[in-house]
Amino acid sequence: MNEGYIAQSIIDAILEVASKRNATKIKSATIVIGQLKFIDKEALTKAFKALSKKTAAEGAELKIKVKTAEFKCKNCNFQWRLNEELINARDVILLQLSPEYINQVIKCPICMSKNCEVLSGYEMYIENVEIII
Numbered sequence: 001m002n003e004g005y006i007a008q009s010i011i012d013a014i015l016e017v018a019s020k021r022n023a024t025k026i027k028s029a030t031i032v033i034g035q036l037k038f039i040d041k042e043a044l045t046k047a048f049k050a051l052s053k054k055t056a057a058e059g060a061e062l063k064i065k066v067k068t069a070e071f072k073c074k075n076c077n078f079q080w081r082l083n084e085e086l087i088n089a090r091d092v093i094l095l096q097l098s099p100e101y102i103n104q105v106i107k108c109p110i111c112m113s114k115n116c117e118v119l120s121g122y123e124m125y126i127e128n129v130e131i132i133i
């Protein structure tokens with residue numbers, strides 16, 4: 001993922017929100033990133049800082065919330081959340097690369113079926129924009 005490109009998209013979106021609300025400045029923006037989304041949060045924060053200079057978003061705080069991944073077993077319909085203590089780091093990276101790895105790294109804790117799907121974990125959205133009018 002190109003963090004610079006993502007940061008620019010976030011800035012464009014929050015500047016639009018700010019201008020619609022006649023804000024002079026953006027105080028903070030909260031974004032939600034799914035746990036399986038392959039993003040370097042530090043690089044994203046840095047890019048946000050650099051690219052927001054000389055805009056209404058300059059100096060705004062970028063708050064990043066990580067949303068826990070959820071899975072569902074297609075065999076018994078059990079749903080559960082990813083627990084990083086029970087899955088190794090390499091498997092998390094595989095899932096970040098592609099949801100297609102799910103059948104290799106995830107199995108249902110109830111019926112042990114490998115026929116599972118990702119319910120959430122790959123999303124990214126702006127949850128809140130704090131503005132100053």
Ligand SMILES: [Zn+2]
Binds near residue numbers: 108
């Ligand atoms: Zn199951």
